[in-house]
Amino acid sequence: MGIWGFVRSKWLYLLILVLALALPLAHPNRYWFQVVIISLVWSIATLSLNLILGYTGQPSLAHGAYFGVGAYAVGLLTLKLHMSFWLALPTAGVLAALVGLIIGVPSMRMRGHYFAIGTLCFGVIIYTIAGNWMELTGGFTGLLGIPNPNAIPIPGIGRISFANQINQYYLVLVLLLITLFVMHRIVYSLVGYGFMAIRNNEVLAAAVGINTFRNKLLSLTISNFIVGVAGGLYAVILGSISPSAAHFNITFYLLLYLLLGGVASLAGPILGAFALPLIMENLQFISEYRNLVFGPLLIIVIIYWPRGVMGGLVDLKQRVQNYYQFRKAGAARAVASAETDQAI
Amino acid sequence: MLLQVQKLTKQFEGLVAVNQVDLEVAEGEILAIIGPNGSGKSTMFNLISGMLPPTSGKVWFRGEDITRQKPHSVAKKGIARTFQTTTLFDQLRVMDNLAIGHRVRTKTGLWDALLHTPRYKKDRDETAARVMEILNFVGLTKQAFDLVTTLSQEAQKRLAIGIALATDPKLIMLDEPTGGINMDETMGITDLIRKLKGAGVTVCLIEHKMRMVMGLADRIVVLNHGTKIAEGTPEEISNDEAVIEAYLGGEFVA
Amino acid sequence: MELFFQQVFNGIMLGSTYALVALGLTLVLGILNVSNFAHGDLYMLAAYITFTLIVNYSIGFWPAVLVSMVTLAIVGVFIEKFVFRPLRDQSPINPFIAAVGLMLFLETFVIVVWGPRGQRIPNPYPGAVDLFGISTTQQRLIVVVAAVVLIGLLQLFIKRTTMGATIEATAQDREGAALVGINVNRVSSVTFAIAGALAAAAASLIAPIFMIAPGMGALPVMKAFAIIILGGVGSIPGAIAGAYVLGMVESLGGGYLSAAYKDVYAFGALVLVLAIRPTGLFGKEEH
Numbered sequence: 051m052g053i054w055g056f057v058r059s060k061w062l063y064l065l066i067l068v069l070a071l072a073l074p075l076a077h078p079n080r081y082w083f084q085v086v087i088i089s090l091v092w093s094i095a096t097l098s099l100n101l102i103l104g105y106t107g108q109p110s111l112a113h114g115a116y117f118g119v120g121a122y123a124v125g126l127l128t129l130k131l132h133m134s135f136w137l138a139l140p141t142a143g144v145l146a147a148l149v150g151l152i153i154g155v156p157s158m159r160m161r162g163h164y165f166a167i168g169t170l171c172f173g174v175i176i177y178t179i180a181g182n183w184m185e186l187t188g189g190f191t192g193l194l195g196i197p198n199p200n201a202i203p204i205p206g207i208g209r210i211s212f213a214n215q216i217n218q219y220y221l222v223l224v225l226l227l228i229t230l231f232v233m234h235r236i237v238y239s240l241v242g243y244g245f246m247a248i249r250n251n252e253v254l255a256a257a258v259g260i261n262t263f264r265n266k267l268l269s270l271t272i273s274n275f276i277v278g279v280a281g282g283l284y285a286v287i288l289g290s291i292s293p294s295a296a297h298f299n300i301t302f303y304l305l306l307y308l309l310l311g312g313v314a315s316l317a318g319p320i321l322g323a324f325a326l327p328l329i330m331e332n333l334q335f336i337s338e339y340r341n342l343v344f345g346p347l348l349i350i351v352i353i354y355w356p357r358g359v360m361g362g363l364v365d366l367k368q369r370v371q372n373y374y375q376f377r378k379a380g381a382a383r384a385v386a387s388a389e390t391d392q393a394i
Numbered sequence: 395m396l397l398q399v400q401k402l403t404k405q406f407e408g409l410v411a412v413n414q415v416d417l418e419v420a421e422g423e424i425l426a427i428i429g430p431n432g433s434g435k436s437t438m439f440n441l442i443s444g445m446l447p448p449t450s451g452k453v454w455f456r457g458e459d460i461t462r463q464k465p466h467s468v469a470k471k472g473i474a475r476t477f478q479t480t481t482l483f484d485q486l487r488v489m490d491n492l493a494i495g496h497r498v499r500t501k502t503g504l505w506d507a508l509l510h511t512p513r514y515k516k517d518r519d520e521t522a523a524r525v526m527e528i529l530n531f532v533g534l535t536k537q538a539f540d541l542v543t544t545l546s547q548e549a550q551k552r553l554a555i556g557i558a559l560a561t562d563p564k565l566i567m568l569d570e571p572t573g574g575i576n577m578d579e580t581m582g583i584t585d586l587i588r589k590l591k592g593a594g595v596t597v598c599l600i601e602h603k604m605r606m607v608m609g610l611a612d613r614i615v616v617l618n619h620g621t622k623i624a625e626g627t628p629e630e631i632s633n634d635e636a637v638i639e640a641y642l643g644g645e646f647v648a
Numbered sequence: 649m650e651l652f653f654q655q656v657f658n659g660i661m662l663g664s665t666y667a668l669v670a671l672g673l674t675l676v677l678g679i680l681n682v683s684n685f686a687h688g689d690l691y692m693l694a695a696y697i698t699f700t701l702i703v704n705y706s707i708g709f710w711p712a713v714l715v716s717m718v719t720l721a722i723v724g725v726f727i728e729k730f731v732f733r734p735l736r737d738q739s740p741i742n743p744f745i746a747a748v749g750l751m752l753f754l755e756t757f758v759i760v761v762w763g764p765r766g767q768r769i770p771n772p773y774p775g776a777v778d779l780f781g782i783s784t785t786q787q788r789l790i791v792v793v794a795a796v797v798l799i800g801l802l803q804l805f806i807k808r809t810t811m812g813a814t815i816e817a818t819a820q821d822r823e824g825a826a827l828v829g830i831n832v833n834r835v836s837s838v839t840f841a842i843a844g845a846l847a848a849a850a851a852s853l854i855a856p857i858f859m860i861a862p863g864m865g866a867l868p869v870m871k872a873f874a875i876i877i878l879g880g881v882g883s884i885p886g887a888i889a890g891a892y893v894l895g896m897v898e899s900l901g902g903g904y905l906s907a908a909y910k911d912v913y914a915f916g917a918l919v920l921v922l923a924i925r926p927t928g929l930f931g932k933e934e935h
Contacts, residue, residue: 232508235507235508235510236504236507236508239502239506239507239514239518240493240497240500240502240507240514240517240518240521241502241503241504241506241507242507243490243493243494243497244494244497246483246485246486246490246494247483247494247497249485250483250484250485250486251481251482251483251484253445253477253481254477254481254482254483254557255494256464256465256466256469257443257445257465257466257469257474257475257477257481258469258474258494258495258497258498258557258558258560258561259466259469259470259497259498259561260466260494260497260498261466262466268504272504
């Protein structure tokens with residue numbers, strides 16, 4: 051198959067998956083392992099931003115705030131209401147989606163710049179509330195002592211406890227895989243087509259019958275649900291959260307991971323969200339100065355490789371080509387190209 | 395009557411772009427709207443398709459009042475349109491464009507996509523089939539997988555018509571479908587429009603090229619400064635004094 | 649009653665600084681169609697420069713402010729040329745990303761050079777002053793006076809010079825200006841220079857009253873965006889009016905309702921307005 055063929059084939063991803071599953075066997079250093087786990091959480095959050103920003107073209111800058119809503123939801127539900135984590139997590143997603151709806155419905159009427167700024171300001175409002183509503187959120191100290199996810203009993207074998215890092219790692223990994231699956235299904239479907247149409251040419255999309263308002267809202271809601279779940283994971287992994295989990299810095303970091311990793315692709319956000327924090331943490335001496343590098347890097351990338359980073363949906367073409375089946379319509383050429391190019 | 399426009403008026407601050415225009419399009423015919431630049435033709439389309447709200451007047455389609463409906467509702471009801479400047483999904487490929495055009499006739503929702511329900515599969519196959527049909531119809535089969543940006547001007551115009559056709563419309567409104575292309579290409583598009591009529595689609599088009607219009611349209615409506623000044627068969631129109639005067643010293647393009 | 653007038657005066661003071669920041673930003677957004685989120689960090693940089701000049705080099709307050717303004721004007725020109733000019737006419741999200749990159753860089757730069765903790769600039773005018781029965785500090789009064797003077801100078805520049813008129817025209821109708829052959833490069837440079845200088849003035853004036861810290865630019869820039877949306881992009885009177893309204897809302901809300909949530913009032917007001925009129929109070933339909 052050759053090196054290049056291998057890299058672009060499905061086998062590469064299988065290999066990565068196997069390595070990911072086997073990682074704990076290498077007995078990684080505790081601190082480093084924690085960074086890996088958190089990076090996986092960021093990957094989930096970045097994937098969700100990709101849906102609303104990369105595929106649907108809406109610059110929702112309150113994403114960090116929704117992450118925070120999810121984090122606080124899980125924190126409060128498990129800590130104060132003693133709810134099971136397994137119920138709290140989806141609830142966190144629903145709550146984040148609901149808040150997103152409250153913000154989204156009025157925001158959707160604004161275009162481009164205004165939408166970006168409007169959502170950013172909403173984010174600040176949420177952050178300020180998180181920091182000041184002492185009774186609910188504990189103010190700027192935040193919540194401490196968030197319990198680990200409840201152990202899952204397996205009949206006949208015992209219980210899977212989540213008090214240790216390894217099982218937490220698998221938990222997050224599984225959720226990342228689920229997120230990938232969901233994103234994949236959405237993107238390579240008529241629903242995904244609707245989103246991309248809106249991003250590419252909203253006027254034309256409306257002219258061909260696509261209800262842009264409803265589709266934007268759908269994209270936003272799915273996106274917010276996922277990032278809420280990511281926030282919830284963040285809360286239990288860290289064991290404590292403070293208003294910084296809802297700060298707009300998070301939005302900017304997610305944006306950074308997304309853009310440097312590659313927009314409008316599925317591998318891109320993971321690459322960005324995973325590789326970047328890892329790189330940052332590993333080069334300890336650089337971590338303070340990392341933005342001195344990342345800032346100009348972002349500028350250089352956006353000037354010289356805007357398509358590569360901001361994703362012309364050029365790469366998308368390759369993938370849609372494979373997965374959109376023309377077999378039933380009898381287009382022989384479609385069959386041929388579906389077999390040759392296997393890369394995601 | 396497929397489409398009925400009654401006393402349609404659009405006033406911007408200080409400018410009346412469309413002035414009390416009455417218009418009718420019968421099912422199966424090709425109606426052309428002509429007139430000098432700035433006579434309100436494109437504005438008419440924007441009013442009918444829901445992109446602009448009219449100041450007054452009504453629009454009836456298949457007996458239903460669609461006057462203030464949004465563009466996506468109007469499209470769903472069966473009116474498709476193209477734009478004066480070639481408007482396509484230029485980040486995607488030809489077949490993607492057509493598939494998106496057909497989206498309005500599919501019902502796949504979020505859960506269908508996530509679970510690959512039978513409805514998802516049915517929609518997917520139906521879309522694929524329809525896309526193939528339209529590719530054949532507009533003559534773009536060879537370029538199915540090409541990026542839109544690699545197409546020639548004329549191919550892009552055919553694609554725009556194809557996208558409109560993909561919405562399975564009863565009425566297609568074409569805004570200057572031959573703008574900026576040469577004589578031979580114009581003939582190609584003209585043939586395509588005749589094919590549309592043959593396929594049972596009613597066509598309403600805005601055009602500048604007089605000779606093309608004369609040979610193509612069943613009926614013609616002439617606008618000038620937002621007002622209808624003449625209406626009739628191509629014969630009647632070419633002999634109409636008001637029309638000739640409007641075009642004198644103006645935009646007469648043979 | 650005394651409290652009320654004091655808060656009103658504070659609102660005027662806040663509004664004055666917001667006006668300086670918002671004016672620069674509205675010109676940049678109107679002329680270059682760039683949402684320069686890094687503007688807040690230019691503001692921050694200026695404060696630190698002023699701080700260093702005063703504390704480390706014992707330069708007087710006003711000379712320091714002047715040097716800061718000039719420096720930021722130069723920085724503005726530099727940024728326009730190397731960061732935003734290459735991205736001109738692209739989809740607005742690209743310059744936005746560049747602005748984010750700039751932000752990250754500037755904040756880290758400040759932390760690296762001056763440390764992460766807040767600093768204090770000694771107050772050059774510490775005395776109290778009695779203004780029509782309201783007692784306030786001299787520094788606060790100076791802020792208002794200086795801001796008004798600067799705004800006045802800007803208005804003079806806009807109305808009385810060719811470059812000024814060109815800028816105002818371009819800010820209100822970018823496409824039209826390009827059509828009549830205006831030298832876009834020059835206009836862009838000058839605009840960024842003005843924006844930088846105004847932000848520097850605002851930061852330096854207010855620095856002795858509040859502390860300076862690496863994150864200090866974030867809220868002012870967001871409020872500035874809120875202001876220009878309220879007042880209409882590219883509109884100078886809109887920016888000024890919006891700034892004072894916002895200053896009042898924040899001051900009165902903070903004074904009478906809850907100081908902790910004062911930022912919420914400002915943004916809440918913006919959100920409310922946008923919900924009713926998605927193009928802002930005086931804005932026109934976006935392109």
